[in-house]
Amino acid sequence: MSSLFPTYARWDITPIKAKGAWLTDKSGKKYLDFTTGISVCNLGHVPDNVKQAVNEQLEKFWHTSNLFQIELQEEVAKQLTAASGLDLVFFANSGAEANEAAIKLARKATGRPKIITFIDSFHGRTFGTMAATGQEKIKTGFGPMLEKFEYVPFNDLEALKAAVDEETAAIMFEIIQGEGGLNAGDPEFLLQVEQLAHDNGSLVIVDEVQTGIGRTGKPFAFQHIGLNPDIVSSAKGIASGLPLGAIIGKKELAEAFSPGSHGSTFGGNPVSLAAAKVTLDTIFDNEFLEDVTKKGEHLSSLLTEGLSSIPQVKKIKGKGLMIGIEMNEEAAPFIPAAREKGLLILTAGTNTIRLLPPLNVREEEINQAAAILVETIKEHVYEKTAGQ
Incomplete structure (x- = not known):
């Protein structure tokens, strides 16, 4: 029994180490962290x-x-x-x-x-x-x-x-x-x-x-x-x-x-x-901030392209590296599904998937996260359609 008040719906992850855009749990599994402590670790973990x-x-x-x-x-x-x-x-x-x-x-x-x-x-x-x-x-x-x-x-x-x-x-x-x-x-x-x-x-x-x-x-x-x-x-x-x-x-x-x-x-x-x-x-360096804008545009374009055929996706929104995928259904089921594939993401409101990667995230990490997320959404949508 926990000695903590149950104020948080905690995930089944116990972190033991984190660096940059990556978090490792006590089982040794590594996650690409696009939550950054909910927009806190803007330079990644332990810069x-x-x-x-x-x-x-x-x-x-x-x-x-x-x-x-x-x-x-x-x-x-x-x-x-x-x-x-x-x-x-x-x-x-x-x-x-x-x-x-x-x-x-x-x-x-x-x-x-x-x-x-x-x-x-x-x-x-x-x-x-x-x-x-x-x-x-x-x-x-x-x-x-x-x-x-x-x-x-x-x-x-x-x-x-x-x-x-x-x-x-x-x-x-x-x-x-x-x-x-x-x-x-x-x-x-x-x-x-x-x-x-x-x-x-x-x-x-x-x-x-x-x-x-x-x-x-x-x-x-x-x-x-x-x-x-x-x-x-x-x-x-x-x-x-x-x-x-x-x-x-x-x-x-x-x-x-x-x-x-x-x-x-x-x-x-x-x-x-x-x-x-x-x-x-x-x-607050101008070149750093310009890079944030470019990375955000790259991530948004990957998601837009990868999810264009999914009618359940209403739109990609946000600015910089604060990006949302607005769905025609509840976003909550996508969070554990992506987590199983090694990507940590959040919801915003009821129907939006929220991405908050480190501002210094690398391009290959953006590409990897986008690929996982597109795959996760497609699998969920196709499974749901097949079950109807």
Whole structure:
């Protein structure tokens, strides 16, 4: 009997070693990992340069407190502000904590209570971020939600206009809804969201927890559209698997986060920051990001070509190396089937297969993964058809 709460539907895999795009379980079986810890290990497992930086920091000190001047915090904050075009950073431990900070900052800075988010969004599982999430299944059984959050359909400008009022502190959204099915915001719609918010004196919060840190081929996904957000949340890929989250905001918001207004004991831990500094230096390189775009296009083209004859496949979607295969049926059965063939993948929403390979994945690994996935989908579809 396990001593753990059964909060996760765990796979029958016990990892003992991982390197690059590969994970080995205790039986010795090797898997091509296109989950990367759910968009966390963006440089693959145990990247050498990150490992070296972490070991060097471990020899210095592990933790002090945010009462001290921590040079690494300033250095990583400058990397994030330079890459995002924003001004100030607060460090947390996770994406949920980052989004909590974003919500608190927006409400305090505006003096308004309401946050508008979108149906099928996902912003975390704390009480604040759970309330911000536009999926009822996340909230089931937890009683009344934190006020005031309002949810509108994604890409529906008229519904949004009807929801925005003088109580609206911020409109919060993902550029691509990672957990909700890889639903992308229409660029024109998102530009209008920003204009609507700013005309109303509201803030724009972009949740880049999954889409950020190079995942879509830009440092942050909002940069594909040319948005000018007030607050951006980040986590997952920021420190190559060590716990770190952050919000990046405009300097006009500084007064709302004055001393004592918010905090985090472990936020901005020096070991995580050492990992982040090297991770960001690698990923925010222009040539590296251009390569992410090319690899994403290659993977999408292989899937499009290989699955073109399968009517159950609706479309290939996503951006960069955040790719989804939207099906006309539930995606869940394809995950263990691919796993049996040595490929680790995820679902997004109900009907979408999600691929999140390392950003430095090799071309031959992309080719291998695409071949396994095409074979898996074809076998499943043909078996299902033969059984009817």
